[in-house]
Amino acid sequence: MRHFIEELDDLQKELLAMAGLVELAVHESVESLVERSPSRAQQVLVNEARINQMEIQIDEMATRLLATQQPMARDLRFLTAAIKINNDLERMGDLAVNIVERALSLIEQPPIHPAVDIPRMAELAERMVHDSLDSFVRRDAELARNVLLSDDAVDDLRDDIYQELIQFMQAEPDAIPRAIDLLFVARNLERIADHATNIAEDALFVIQGVDVRHHAEERR
Amino acid sequence: MTVPGPFFRKLLLGSLLLILGAVIFLDALLTRYTAQRELRSAEADLAARAQILAGEMEELAPDQLPVWVSAARARAGARLTVIAPDGRVLADSDQRPELMENHAGRPEVQAALAGRTGSARRYSETLDRELLYWALPVKVYRSPGYVLRLAIPAEHVESAVAEVRWRILEVSLAAALLALAAAFILARSLNSRIQQLQRFAEGLVSARFDQELPVGPQDEIGALARSLNRMARQLRDMLERLRLEATRREAILSSMVEGVLAVNHELCVVFCNETFARAVRASYPVPERLPVLELVRDPVLIEALAKVLVENAPHQLRVQLAAAEGRTYQVHVAPLELAGGRGAIAVLHDITDLERLERVRRDFVANVSHELRTPLAAIQGYAETLLSGGLEDEQNRRRFVEIIKAHAARLNNIASDLLALSELESADAGPPPERVSVRDAVEAAVTAVESEAALRQVRIHRSVDTYLFVMANKIRLEQVLLNLVDNAVKFNRPGGEVWIDAARSEDGRVRISVTDNGIGIPSSDLPRVFERFYRVDKARSRAAGGTGLGLSIVKHAVERMGGSVAAESQLGKGSKFTVTLPAG
Numbered sequence: 001m002r003h004f005i006e007e008l009d010d011l012q013k014e015l016l017a018m019a020g021l022v023e024l025a026v027h028e029s030v031e032s033l034v035e036r037s038p039s040r041a042q043q044v045l046v047n048e049a050r051i052n053q054m055e056i057q058i059d060e061m062a063t064r065l066l067a068t069q070q071p072m073a074r075d076l077r078f079l080t081a082a083i084k085i086n087n088d089l090e091r092m093g094d095l096a097v098n099i100v101e102r103a104l105s106l107i108e109q110p111p112i113h114p115a116v117d118i119p120r121m122a123e124l125a126e127r128m129v130h131d132s133l134d135s136f137v138r139r140d141a142e143l144a145r146n147v148l149l150s151d152d153a154v155d156d157l158r159d160d161i162y163q164e165l166i167q168f169m170q171a172e173p174d175a176i177p178r179a180i181d182l183l184f185v186a187r188n189l190e191r192i193a194d195h196a197t198n199i200a201e202d203a204l205f206v207i208q209g210v211d212v213r214h215h216a217e218e219r220r
Numbered sequence: 221m222t223v224p225g226p227f228f229r230k231l232l233l234g235s236l237l238l239i240l241g242a243v244i245f246l247d248a249l250l251t252r253y254t255a256q257r258e259l260r261s262a263e264a265d266l267a268a269r270a271q272i273l274a275g276e277m278e279e280l281a282p283d284q285l286p287v288w289v290s291a292a293r294a295r296a297g298a299r300l301t302v303i304a305p306d307g308r309v310l311a312d313s314d315q316r317p318e319l320m321e322n323h324a325g326r327p328e329v330q331a332a333l334a335g336r337t338g339s340a341r342r343y344s345e346t347l348d349r350e351l352l353y354w355a356l357p358v359k360v361y362r363s364p365g366y367v368l369r370l371a372i373p374a375e376h377v378e379s380a381v382a383e384v385r386w387r388i389l390e391v392s393l394a395a396a397l398l399a400l401a402a403a404f405i406l407a408r409s410l411n412s413r414i415q416q417l418q419r420f421a422e423g424l425v426s427a428r429f430d431q432e433l434p435v436g437p438q439d440e441i442g443a444l445a446r447s448l449n450r451m452a453r454q455l456r457d458m459l460e461r462l463r464l465e466a467t468r469r470e471a472i473l474s475s476m477v478e479g480v481l482a483v484n485h486e487l488c489v490v491f492c493n494e495t496f497a498r499a500v501r502a503s504y505p506v507p508e509r510l511p512v513l514e515l516v517r518d519p520v521l522i523e524a525l526a527k528v529l530v531e532n533a534p535h536q537l538r539v540q541l542a543a544a545e546g547r548t549y550q551v552h553v554a555p556l557e558l559a560g561g562r563g564a565i566a567v568l569h570d571i572t573d574l575e576r577l578e579r580v581r582r583d584f585v586a587n588v589s590h591e592l593r594t595p596l597a598a599i600q601g602y603a604e605t606l607l608s609g610g611l612e613d614e615q616n617r618r619r620f621v622e623i624i625k626a627h628a629a630r631l632n633n634i635a636s637d638l639l640a641l642s643e644l645e646s647a648d649a650g651p652p653p654e655r656v657s658v659r660d661a662v663e664a665a666v667t668a669v670e671s672e673a674a675l676r677q678v679r680i681h682r683s684v685d686t687y688l689f690v691m692a693n694k695i696r697l698e699q700v701l702l703n704l705v706d707n708a709v710k711f712n713r714p715g716g717e718v719w720i721d722a723a724r725s726e727d728g729r730v731r732i733s734v735t736d737n738g739i740g741i742p743s744s745d746l747p748r749v750f751e752r753f754y755r756v757d758k759a760r761s762r763a764a765g766g767t768g769l770g771l772s773i774v775k776h777a778v779e780r781m782g783g784s785v786a787a788e789s790q791l792g793k794g795s796k797f798t799v800t801l802p803a804g
Contacts (some may be wrong), residue, residue: 013513020517023542034744117791119744130542134501137514164792 004069008078011061012137015082015089018054019133021047022089025096026129026192030122033103033185036111044100051093058086077209081202085136088195088202092129095188095195102181102188112168112175118185121157124150125189128196136203144207147200154193161186227414228407235399243392247385254384258377259352263339266354266370269296274358274368277302281361285311298370299347302358303329305365315346323369328355332367341374350374413441420448429456479549479568483525485561487512496568500543516543521551521566528553528564538571547572580751587753591634591768595627630767637769640699641752644776653691653781655804658722658732659684661694665701666720673709673718680705682720689804690730696777697801703770704734704797710766711795712738724803729783733798741789749787750775774799 025044032041062083065071071079128147135144162183169179273292280288289300293313300313307324309317323329331338332355344351355369413436420433429452433445473480479496483489488509497504500516513522520539528535534554540546549568556563602610602620610617643650662684673680690697701720708718722732741749745756753768771787774797778785783801 009511013511016511016513016517017519017522020513020519020522020542023517024519027540027542027546117743119742123743126542126546133517 004065004071004075007061007065007069008075011058011065011079011082014054014058014061015086016133016137018051018058018086018089021051021054022092022096023126023129023133025051025093026099026122026126029096029099029103030119030126030189032100033106034119036107038104038107041100041104041107044096048093048097051090055086055090059083062086074206074209077206081136081206084202085199088198092192092195095192098188099185102185106178106181109178112172112178112182117157117161118182118189121154121161121186121189124154124157125193125196128154128193129199132196132199132203135200136206139203139207141204141207144200144203148197151193151197154190158186158190227411228404231403231407232400235403236396239392239395239399242395243388246388246392250384250388251381254381255377258380259341262352262372262376263354266298266339266352266372267337267356269298270354270356270368270370273300273370274356277366277368278359278362282310285360286317289313296370298372299351301369301371302360303332303355303367303369305333305367307333310360310366320346323367326353326355328353328369329367331355332357332369333365344371350378352377410441413445417441417445417448420445420452424448424452424455427459429453429459477570479570480565481512481515481568482556482563482565483512483529484509484558484563485529487522487525487529489515490556490558490563499547499568499570500541501545516541518542524551524553525564525566528555529562532562541568548575583754584752587768588638591753592631595630595634598627599624599631634767634769637767637773640773641769641776644773644780650696650780651693653693653802655689656692656694656697657686658688658690658730659686661697661701662720662722662732664698665705668702669706669709672706676709676712676716677714678709678712678716678718680709680718680720684720684722688722688724688730690801691804692781692783692801693777696781700774700777700799701732701734703774704799707766707770707797708734708736708738708795712736725800728803729800730803731798731800733796735794735796737794740791740793740795741787742791743789746787746789750785 025047028040028044031037032044062079066076066079069075128150131143132147134140135142135147165179165183165186169176273296276288276292277285285302289302289311290313293300300311301309301323302311303323304310307322307329309320309323311317312320324333326340328338328340335357337354337356339355340353342351342353343349350373351371352374353369353371355367357364358366358368360366416433420431423429423431431452433449433452435442435445435449473491473493474495476493476495479493479499481489481492481496488511489506490508492506492515494504497506502515506515512525516522518539518541520537521541524535524537524539532555534552536553537551538548539551540548548571550571551566551568553564553566556565602624606617606620610620662682666680666682669680705718705720712718716736716738719735720732721735722730725731741756745754748754749756750771752772754772755766755768775785778799778801781801783799785800786798787795788798789795
């Protein structure tokens, strides 16, 4: 039988490989929208199947280790965090697919130029995803806290975009379907950022054994 | 003084064992020899005395014997016993004969009774001591068959042996002391030399190669010391070579613009250079054997590495790395022979800027053709209309010609902007910079756009110090400001505002900023606004009469004058362009 530590290492590697796929999916989903590229959008849909498959695999690995090894303390925290991060990653993959679906619809229609800064919001969300995973890998509590703090910036940006889009729809009723697509893109990005904060919280839990969930008020 | 070590103990033990062996051997040999010699001389002595006494006895009657025995005792210096042929003791000098048992069984007496001389050494119960006996056949009153026995204490022999033993003991004690001293001195010298060797060897282990070992006497240890010295020198040279090699490799790797990453067959980092670590925002040096996934998660790169590990053939790809803030890399992955098996090495060349330049060039060619074709098509169209009967149409012909004129003017604008740009891009330095009043330049620009601003209901505010000067080319500076203010007015809302501020900054340069609260620029477009023909909103730009070259000209002109230009903007809130120039 293989050593428990090695199995934990393997689990982390699998999780990181999946994280890489999800990061790519999020990035490509936004790129397909910005570049109006259906082929890039298709690629995200293809990768989704792989992400789902990996989720199941990681879930099995983690559950089996939990059941057979009865881990303690830090290892136990790592395993429970891995299960949750796995779940968050899979959700992010789904959200990226949602964005791609909106992008495919927007590509079909003539471009609109409302004052919406989707790329900036996407950049922020992607950065949060990346940093939350880095904080987990490097056990970097500082970085994890930064991710928690930048969630507010994403929320503010989403509020701005909502306002702008509502004004835009009032001014140009023709563009309402397209504006709604953009609205959903913004909402999906915001939810991706929320999952990133979940991962950052799990990273903090692994590092310090502190549960930081539901203490949003103290963070501010 | 050094503590005697095991070496000393062994040496000492060895010599002591040797001495002990010699003593036992000598003792056995010498005591036996001495005892025999003493015995022989005592026997000879007894035999001589016995012969004399035997002569005297021939004349004696048996009843005279006890008296004779007592008298002869002193002369003989020995105990005297006369024994009858039947073994009965007739007389004894030291004991009353009737108390003594029959002596016929004693070995010396038996020998004498048989006609020979006999001797024996035995413990006498009669006298309670070890005695040496000597017996011979004698005649008493001329009749044979009697035995005379002499006895002397064996102490004589014993003491001689004891003396020899004592001598041996003295000598061997002295030898042991000498051996102790010799072993101590020898062990100490050996010990200190061996300890030197040991310290030296330990120094080598902890990589201290600058030490020199004293060789000492020309013996085996000396030879060993010489070899060790030679080894240390060779190790030093080898290490120096290796260190130099490592430094050289490190220098090459760290001075490389390309990121380098090498992994083993388990996809763990074998090494990576600083460029790579910096690109993926990892701390350098990266810990060895770190799974590469903990450094970069980008599946495209990971899969390329895995593929090279499997196929053992080089591979090339283009990848945008999330770990490196979305920069684009041309990556060459090649197999690598490692000590522990197969590996892969990736060299990452950052082509983000290259790609951007390439896109700019492509866009420029497409844009120039497009920008030229639009007015040319209009001119051609209206000219054809005029020729095919439009000239006779008195109502419209003037309007047609005016349209042709407007498009020709537009072509002219584009041509002169392109010319200005190519002039700015050419190697020709142009007129030398002179001292230019910022206020004058700003006034000239504002005057030129005043009517346009009034038309669009945009207010222009300016706060420029009268005595602010820059080193610049007056015409170019005016054109830069005109372009910036013109944009600020045109891409604005009715009732919008434009602020022009100029001031000397802390670093001694002059900063001129043109700020508006107009429509702003999306962040994704902001890096590209200085590109030729790049338009954020194409329709709006053209409607505003722009050539798409204005900001490009601004950038080149400012850089030509030794300055720089920067743009900030927030979509829907406005933009700010800042020109920094050397002060005059």
